Amino acid sequence: MQLLCAIERSRAVSATTSVTARRRNAPWAALVPMALTVLVAYLGTTLWSLRVSLTSSRTFPNDDFVGLAQYQRLFENERWILALQNLAVYGVLFILACMVVGFLLAVFIDQKVRGEGALRTIFLYPYAMSFVATGLVWQWVLNPGDGMQRAFRQMGWESFTFEWIIEQDRVIYTVVIAAVWQASGLVMALMLAGLRGIDEDIWKATRIDGIPPWRVYVSIVLPMLKSTVATVFVLLSTGVVKVFDSVVAMTQGGPGTASDVPAKFIMDHLFGRANIALASAGSIVLLLMVIALVLPLMIARNKTSGGGGHA
């Protein structure tokens, strides 16, 4: 059967060689919007940012050249260094927590529970809401004086203390909490769908074999969800690098500058401080860091899965 198909295939291919030339252009034509977007919008603005980061531009770009002075200033800036550290901590915790929480929620919902529709909406609604208001609510909840701490103490748990939001070293964790609240619903939905795509027969087989459920999930299900996990990871990563709204809404980068993140540093200098050169330097550094982290992963993935598409 294989051989016959192969012969058929090669015959068909040679029969279509004459029109292949015309048809070969179709994919390229179809990708023109993408090419334009990448070249003009993304590559173009990145090159522009790079050029501006080598100048002394304030509100508007100017044409001079100051070499790497802005980059030097960037790395002498305590606030920027702290922002990068915060990003690393935030990134790891956020992605880990979202994946775990999202996965757990998906697994538990998948257990044929009653009220699944309601539960799904409950976990998804934070994603629909503007963080400007929800961030403020989180700030209120975590406020030592008026929020959760006071509520628990009034209920009788006198020694309950949760003052992370005012502590210089811990405030970034509070941003993680609020961000996980907002994003894990989406992760749950994506994971749930992946789970639902797994054949019933596999479950039946594992039950017959007597494998404990948790083992099934870890050794069999998770590997099958590899692609889902990869997509989720990419989506969450873009969110991490660009994190801004949650920080502004919850802590305004404070106390002081303790919960500052690179995107906020860049934004402040882009608009409020009228220093687009420094802001551009910051965004180029951020992009370089992303490339440094992501590129090896992409190349590795390309090699193993044969290009991510079809072999």
Add this chain to the structure above:
Amino acid sequence: MKAARIGVYAFLIFAALFFLAPLYIMVVTSLKTMEEIRLGNLFALPQGLNFDAWRAAWSEACTGVSCEGVRGGFWNSVLIVVPSTLLPILIGAVNGYALSFWRPRGANVLFAALMLGAFIPVQVMVYPLVKVLAAVGLFSSLSGIVAIHIIFSMPVMTLLFRNYYAAIPMELFNAARIDGGGFWRIFAQLMLPMSTPIVIVAAIMQITGVWNDYILGLVFAGRDNLPMTVQLNNVINTTTGERLYNVNMAATILTSLVPLLVYFVSGRWFVRGIAAGAVKG
């Protein structure tokens, strides 16, 4: 197995409480008067059911010289969201299809560059894009903001469709080619009909993203097309003005009703959608 069932429900209920807590506070705050709010009892129930804040948020809150609440931007948001959902999905689908099956040379490099673009904070790209749009005459217009949304959503949309099509057997595609199908024929007649699940997923993500977008709509849409989020921000945000928290909460909930409705209605599709192998390996 009973203990396990109880464990499952316990976990879910506990998680639900965590997720619902902020919503509870928002609703409760929106039903209080400012005097009550100033007293600072976050979790306390309102003393009376005061719907003034809701009415104000919809039609009376001040957003500048006009005090007409957030309702003004509703239709603008709709006008922006519809094309900004349909077009990016279509383009993402074509991109994913071309990348996954046809794989022209160098397209993967283009895709990698596109994905890197997804990591750039949006505001950094605003200034050069303003100049580009102005050069082609699209700045401050509905077409302009739709073009911007297409640009910024392309990475995620392309990623979704590319990974979805990667799960569809190559044999199906080859068979169609042998049958004499060209690029567009195969796309329209074979791939698109099979894409319903992922289209629903993409629609949900895109509708949420565009409906809640603030900065892009603010800069690129032009004064007459400003989305609801601009009014929402005008109601909520102020530097030196008074803050009416009850109105702010009501306004936020009102503005989020559209995405919530979309989730609710298509919730089934969403899960069943990806279930059909959208994100499968």
Add this chain to the structure above:
Amino acid sequence: MSLKKLCAVAIAAAIPLSIPAIANAQGAKAEVIHWWTSGGESAAVKTLADAYRSAGGIWVDTAVALGEQARSVAINRIVGGNPSTAAQFNTSKQFLDLVEQGMLNPIDEVALRDGWDKFLPETIINAVKVKGHYYAAPVNIHMPAWIWTSKAAFKQAGIAAEPRTMDELFAALDKLKAAGLVPLAHGGQSWQDNIVFTAVLTNVGGRDLYLKVLRDRDAKAIQSEAFKSVLLTFKRLQGYVDKGSPGRNWNDATAMLIAGKAGVQFMGDWAKGEFALAHKEAGRDYGCIAGFGPAAPYIIQGDVLVFPKTSNAEQIKAQKLLATVVTAPATQVAFSAKKGSIPIRTDVDSSKMDICAQQGIAIMKDKTRQLGNGEIYLNPDQNGALSDILTNYWNRNIPVEKVQRDIAAALRN
């Protein structure tokens, strides 16, 4: 809308002018980008819109919350070739780059005709006049460093009289603490920390030190003992705020005063809006202190309207009309009464304004007490860098000498 219809509407709505009329100003459509979005601010900007309409113009409102956003929208519109007629900026160096790039229309004609040099405070003239041309129409004067006191809290703590010196203030704070109240209500956001610093610099450092540090950026002054003492006093105040202070909105801090839970707040005169909303009256429920001593400087900050460059004759007419209307005495009083600020000119009838505003206007008559806010002397980048250092000093334990060195370095360029 056709020009004919515009004119018809304008004529129908026009009321006899008490402002010098500009020929053919009827129907002059002006789109104004601003960030006056809250209830009180909306009432204030309505007075401008009404005055403009009375003068025959048509006000097209484009409100964008938060100053940074609004200014960035204004700038992007200019860059994109679709500028508004006018845009709100602060009395500061924010629009200098726009002037440098030739993106603003000067309004010399209005300034010279109305004699701005005669009644505007020198600080404001220096901010709006660049290289001999007037580029901004001042709208109001805000004072960011008022000291507000809660009469109820003071009564509870047994404080008889309002403090008249910094030492008396600390004594009052101690009494408030002893009474179990929050001595200093503060919202821990960097701009609010900056306000506390401004208040301490003026009241403890004095006018000369203030100018040497912020205007002249004199490194010797920054490293001096006098400035060190200012910083130490600033840090000492931090000991009187409650735990929940970081990140708190200023309104919530004022709410603490309103509820009698806290005694003192450093905040600008816009705080009167919050008090008014809660039906509190100046003098009866709360006190306002402009500064300690008869020579205490009065800090000037404010809003201005700038006019993006255009060669469209209609737009230019609208811009001139706006500049005229906005600086007119009647408009000034109406606007400031709603906004909580004081007018840019002292030759107005301030009898109907609240006692704090009247106090401010009286002080403004003394030219030696006029002092500009940090953003008038420093460019946005320097101001921001200073702000970062101050807010970190407020929140962390940093040796004061390091703070002095950092400030000197930040303000050097």
